[in-house]
Amino acid sequence: MKDSQNAIEVENITKKFKVYFDKGNQLKEKILFHNRNRYEEHWVLKGISFQVKKGEAIGLVGHNGCGKSTTLKLLSKIIYPDSGSIEMAGRVSSLIELGAGFHPDMSGRENIYTNAAIFGLTKKEIDARLDDIIAFSELEEFIDNPVRTYSSGMYMRLAFSVAINVDAEILLIDEILAVGDANFQAKCFNRLREIKAQGTTIVIVSHSLSQIEQICDRSIWIHDGEIRKEGRPRDVHAEYLGYMGEVRQQIADKEKERLKEKERQKEKEREKQKQKEAQKKKESMTLGVGHEEVIATERNEKRWGNGKVVIKEVGMYQAGDTSRMRTIFKTGEDVEVVVRYEVKEPIKDAVFGMAIYDSQGLHCYGTNTKIDRLDDFDVTKSGEVHLLMPKFDLLPEVYVLDVSIECETALPVDYYRQAYRFEMTNVIEEVGRFRLEHSWEIKEAE
Amino acid sequence: MKAIKELYAYREMIVGLVRRDLRGRYKGSVLGFLWTFVNPLLQLVVYTMVFSVIMKNGIEKYYIYLFVGLVPWIFFSTSVTGGANSILSSKDMVKKIYFPREVLPISVVTSGFINMLFCFIVIFAALFISGIGINPVALLFLPIIMIVEYFLALGFALLSSALTVYFRDLEYILGIITMAWMYLTPVMYPETMVPENLLWILKVNPMTSVIMAYRDILYYKQIPQLETLLQALIVGIVFCILGHFVFCKLQKGFVEEM
Numbered sequence: 001m002k003d004s005q006n007a008i009e010v011e012n013i014t015k016k017f018k019v020y021f022d023k024g025n026q027l028k029e030k031i032l033f034h035n036r037n038r039y040e041e042h043w044v045l046k047g048i049s050f051q052v053k054k055g056e057a058i059g060l061v062g063h064n065g066c067g068k069s070t071t072l073k074l075l076s077k078i079i080y081p082d083s084g085s086i087e088m089a090g091r092v093s094s095l096i097e098l099g100a101g102f103h104p105d106m107s108g109r110e111n112i113y114t115n116a117a118i119f120g121l122t123k124k125e126i127d128a129r130l131d132d133i134i135a136f137s138e139l140e141e142f143i144d145n146p147v148r149t150y151s152s153g154m155y156m157r158l159a160f161s162v163a164i165n166v167d168a169e170i171l172l173i174d175e176i177l178a179v180g181d182a183n184f185q186a187k188c189f190n191r192l193r194e195i196k197a198q199g200t201t202i203v204i205v206s207h208s209l210s211q212i213e214q215i216c217d218r219s220i221w222i223h224d225g226e227i228r229k230e231g232r233p234r235d236v237h238a239e240y241l242g243y244m245g246e247v248r249q250q251i252a253d254k255e256k257e258r259l260k261e262k263e264r265q266k267e268k269e270r271e272k273q274k275q276k277e278a279q280k281k282k283e284s285m286t287l288g289v290g291h292e293e294v295i296a297t298e299r300n301e302k303r304w305g306n307g308k309v310v311i312k313e314v315g316m317y318q319a320g321d322t323s324r325m326r327t328i329f330k331t332g333e334d335v336e337v338v339v340r341y342e343v344k345e346p347i348k349d350a351v352f353g354m355a356i357y358d359s360q361g362l363h364c365y366g367t368n369t370k371i372d373r374l375d376d377f378d379v380t381k382s383g384e385v386h387l388l389m390p391k392f393d394l395l396p397e398v399y400v401l402d403v404s405i406e407c408e409t410a411l412p413v414d415y416y417r418q419a420y421r422f423e424m425t426n427v428i429e430e431v432g433r434f435r436l437e438h439s440w441e442i443k444e445a446e
Numbered sequence: 447m448k449a450i451k452e453l454y455a456y457r458e459m460i461v462g463l464v465r466r467d468l469r470g471r472y473k474g475s476v477l478g479f480l481w482t483f484v485n486p487l488l489q490l491v492v493y494t495m496v497f498s499v500i501m502k503n504g505i506e507k508y509y510i511y512l513f514v515g516l517v518p519w520i521f522f523s524t525s526v527t528g529g530a531n532s533i534l535s536s537k538d539m540v541k542k543i544y545f546p547r548e549v550l551p552i553s554v555v556t557s558g559f560i561n562m563l564f565c566f567i568v569i570f571a572a573l574f575i576s577g578i579g580i581n582p583v584a585l586l587f588l589p590i591i592m593i594v595e596y597f598l599a600l601g602f603a604l605l606s607s608a609l610t611v612y613f614r615d616l617e618y619i620l621g622i623i624t625m626a627w628m629y630l631t632p633v634m635y636p637e638t639m640v641p642e643n644l645l646w647i648l649k650v651n652p653m654t655s656v657i658m659a660y661r662d663i664l665y666y667k668q669i670p671q672l673e674t675l676l677q678a679l680i681v682g683i684v685f686c687i688l689g690h691f692v693f694c695k696l697q698k699g700f701v702e703e704m
Contacts, residue, residue, distance in 0.1 A: 077544040080698040097542030117459035118545050
């Protein structure tokens with residue numbers, strides 16, 4: 001330890017995993033299929049250093065496969081780094097795999113002994129904690145029954161009770177605060193806070209950022225085997241979520257591109273079909289049988305109206321940047337909706353409208369140019385409508401946007417249902433659909 | 447040193463594993479724990495029948511001669527073969543949680559050791575009944591040679607357990623190796639029967655001096671030669687340290703190999 005204040009010192013650790021193409025562990029395989037033992041090296045950690053002070057709680061966040069769980073496994077000495085050093089001061093208890101080493105045929109009580117022994121407790125120490133462990137698990141009535149008769153919830157409760165009552169100086173937790181029912185979870189959570197208050201050093205890996213924010217003093221964002229940012233959980237998480245939104249946007253873009261491609265294919269086929277039909281028609285015409293021309297304005301349950309003006313494209317953008325369509329927005333961002341339309345026939349007293357629905361079909365918001373008391377206007381030339389929505393305060397959900405054009409007598413010209421799908425993300429866990437402006441004040445009685 | 451301190455901290459786990467093994471061994475059988483005694487007793491009966499009725503040889507009370515060597519040998523060979531499997535059979539635990547991995551082979555060897563101690567109750571009974579009796583002074587050396595054998599067995603168990611993780615065939619190869627090894631150790635015959643030109647095999651075999659010491663104490667009722675004892679002691683310590691050294695090197699890769 002360089003600094004006696006530290007509980008954990010991690011210095012420039014790297015870890016690679018060998019990914020075998022076809023692995024053989026037997027002598028025959030090792031000799032006969034020598035070249036089958038080829039492998040690819042995959043660097044999971046590319047040099048990570050951090051320190052954790054005694055009594056500090058830190059959270060490790062990052063996308064799947066970024067190396068955060070590997071880091072935790074290295075800290076718990078289940079695996080070892082390829083280079084670099086890890087120093088830990090004090091007894092370590094890990095809540096990584098709960099109930100490892102439980103024997104199904106032995107009673108809950110016996111399993112407490114064996115399980116606690118795996119954490120390095122002596123019989124005396126276990127005796128002293130036995131009552132606490134049983135009380136915490138709420139399994140008093142069942143404690144002398146074999147563990148195989150337990151439900152999975154009971155099993156986890158017992159395992160968690162043992163692990164958390166070990167009185168470790170360092171506690172490593174991997175995504176486990178999902179134990180038991182809501183009550184038990186709350187209890188675990190409170191216990192964790194108590195433990196922290198007693199000065200235990202805690203390292204948590206979790207995808208639940210709110211849990212980390214509630215317990216941890218510091219967050220470390222690991223990205224592709226390197227530390228991308230560390231600091232106050234709120235700050236780190238905000239940036240992390242921003243990044244994750246970006247990634248999802250890219251994935252969504254790709255998906256959209258794929259769908260478009262599919263649509264184009266279909267379009268081509270339809271075109272061919274039409275040509276064929278036209279051919280047939282010609283043939284039948286020559287035979288002298290007349291057919292009425294069918295007006296080919298495609299209308300379905302998603303689109304309706306007289307089609308004098310047609311919506312060509314709907315897009316949502318970050319306000320002021322219409323170069324790239326976005327499908328993921330952060331609550332509170334400035335958003336701009338652009339509707340591009342084409343005029344087939346001029347209309348009078350046009351009204352542009354929009355509506356937002358959530359995934360359950362709840363009408364969250366809707367307005368149009370008439371409601372907003374814009375002057376009546378005629379549409380004679382193709383163009384764009386821009387709708388600017390600063391501070392777009394929808395809360396996280398998946399939403400769909402409807403847009404419409406109507407004319408004078410509320411006659412639909414082109415109503416486009418579910419024209420655009422978008423998602424909201426948020427750093428704060430408010431609930432509901434909208435953020436309402438608010439502030440708190442607590443006044444104590446004089 | 448640090449490793450020993452840590453193992454001491456985990457003594458409860460070792461005790462738990464040994465208890466589980468001893469209790470679980472005969473679980474479900476009618477005689478249960480009694481098998482620990484019945485098993486060697488029946489073996490002794492068979493040897494007596496075979497060697498004093500059918501296959502008579504020049505050695506007086508050959509069944510005792512054989513038995514005092516065979517019991518320690520069985521402890522040693524089960525330690526090596528059982529140790530080989532110890533890490534792999536606890537795969538789930540090793541993969542998920544940290545504890546000093548040495549705990550696993552140590553508990554296998556320890557439970558084998560305790561089993562041997564129970565067998566010794568039968569041995570003593572046989573010594574008295576057969577009329578050989580005991581020499582209290584020589585008997586003082588018995589614990590020493592037992593401990594020496596314990597460390598020797600532990601050294602080999604550490605080696606076999608760690609190597610088997612990387613090389614699974616070892617588990618099966620070891621069955622043959624230990625069998626051959628038994629015939630290359632004077633368990634069933636006196637070392638004087640071995641031809642001059644093969645004597646070197648007995649000399650390099652670390653188990654030779656151990657088995658000879660047991661036999662000196664129990665069968666010949668004499669204090670073992672200091673030379674034999676010292677040789678066994680040195681070899682035991684060397685193998686234990688060597689085994690642990692190799693184990694430490696290899697254990698870092700256990701989880702990835704499994």
